[in-house]
Amino acid sequence: MAFPVTRMRRMRATEALRSLARETHLEPSQFIYPLFVCEGEGIRKEILSMPGNAQQSVDKIVEECRELYSLGIGGTILFGIPDYKDEEASGAYDDNGVVQRAIRAIKREVPQLLVMTDVCNCEYTSHGHCGKIVNGDVDNDVTLGWLAASAVSHAKAGADIVAPSDMMDGRVGAIRKELDTNGFQNVPVLSYAAKYASAFYGPFREAAESTPQFGDRRSYQMDSANSREAMREIELDLAEGADMIMVKPALPYLDIIRAARDRFDVPIAAYQVSGEFSMLHAAARNGWIDLERAMLETLTSIRRAGANIVLTYFSKEAARLLG
Numbered sequence: 001m002a003f004p005v006t007r008m009r010r011m012r013a014t015e016a017l018r019s020l021a022r023e024t025h026l027e028p029s030q031f032i033y034p035l036f037v038c039e040g041e042g043i044r045k046e047i048l049s050m051p052g053n054a055q056q057s058v059d060k061i062v063e064e065c066r067e068l069y070s071l072g073i074g075g076t077i078l079f080g081i082p083d084y085k086d087e088e089a090s091g092a093y094d095d096n097g098v099v100q101r102a103i104r105a106i107k108r109e110v111p112q113l114l115v116m117t118d119v120c121n122c123e124y125t126s127h128g129h130c131g132k133i134v135n136g137d138v139d140n141d142v143t144l145g146w147l148a149a150s151a152v153s154h155a156k157a158g159a160d161i162v163a164p165s166d167m168m169d170g171r172v173g174a175i176r177k178e179l180d181t182n183g184f185q186n187v188p189v190l191s192y193a194a195k196y197a198s199a200f201y202g203p204f205r206e207a208a209e210s211t212p213q214f215g216d217r218r219s220y221q222m223d224s225a226n227s228r229e230a231m232r233e234i235e236l237d238l239a240e241g242a243d244m245i246m247v248k249p250a251l252p253y254l255d256i257i258r259a260a261r262d263r264f265d266v267p268i269a270a271y272q273v274s275g276e277f278s279m280l281h282a283a284a285r286n287g288w289i290d291l292e293r294a295m296l297e298t299l300t301s302i303r304r305a306g307a308n309i310v311l312t313y314f315s316k317e318a319a320r321l322l323g
């Protein structure tokens with residue numbers, strides 16, 4: 001039945017009608033808030049390119065986690081910013097490393113809050129790459145040992161989920177095996193399976209002090225032109241034992257989220273990365289867009305594309321707005 005019997009505007013007339021017809025909903029419990037842990041005490045160093053976000057010492061991180069829990073946010077993902085970096089990323093798998101100490105403190109003070117950890121080496125290497133450099137490139141197989149050791153060290157400290165973001169081949173299998181050998185059979189792996197070499201990580205690299213000192217990450221992160229390759233990456237990670245997978249960044253890759261949702265019956269996460277966050281802030285500061293509306297619209301789009309979980313720097317603001 002066409003117009004004039006059918007009128008699509010009928011169901012849009014009031015908020016009550018729109019709400020009945022709404023297909024996608026946002027809940028604070030679907031958000032994961034990234035936190036940057038640094039050394040020291042009482043420290044909160046604002047990240048200028050990411051308004052409202054900061055590098056914080058463990059005590060401040062714990063306070064922040066109390067707030068996340070009270071807002072009903074799904075959890076946090078921790079990134080470490082160690083004072084000391086070396087060629088071997090030794091801070092990444094040090095049981096007394098900055099992330100490991102943060103996990104223990106959060107689990108002691110806010111035990112109900114879900115804590116995931118980013119498993120990667122770039123914040124811990126002096127050269128800023130995600131693994132061991134051999135002949136000018138990241139050596140895949142040596143790096144696997146570091147990643148597996150980091151994951152176990154995070155699990156030992158009490159992490160609920162480990163999330164490898166390095167894009168080495170075989171890392172999920174290596175991590176799963178090492179977790180199981182060490183008695184952590186029940187710690188899930190959320191794999192950053194389809195992680196693209198993206199311009200949108202710019203502000204994060206300032207925040208995490210992890211910009212590569214030479215070259216770029218294109219020899220391990222995916223080419224933004226590829227979607228079939230993303231399906232293979234996901235398939236392989238699931239075969240190696242990933243419990244959940246992630247697409248990253250989110251907004252420029254909604255088609256990848258949708259394709260993954262249609263093809264794989266596992267929980268799917270999407271990472272609304274630093275550049276996606278910062279550009280909305282920058283435009284809002286210029287008075288060019290309404291930040292709150294743009295924030296909720298992008299989050300809704302990511303969920304509509306098929307993501308169950310959204311890692312976002314907007315977690316707190318969005319949770320407050322959703323009440």
Ligand code: PBG
Binds near residue numbers: 118272273
């Ligand atoms: C670590 C990592 C990065 C991000 C998450 N984990 C940076 C990178 O790969 O360069 C980016 C997150 C963001 O931009 O918000 N490898």
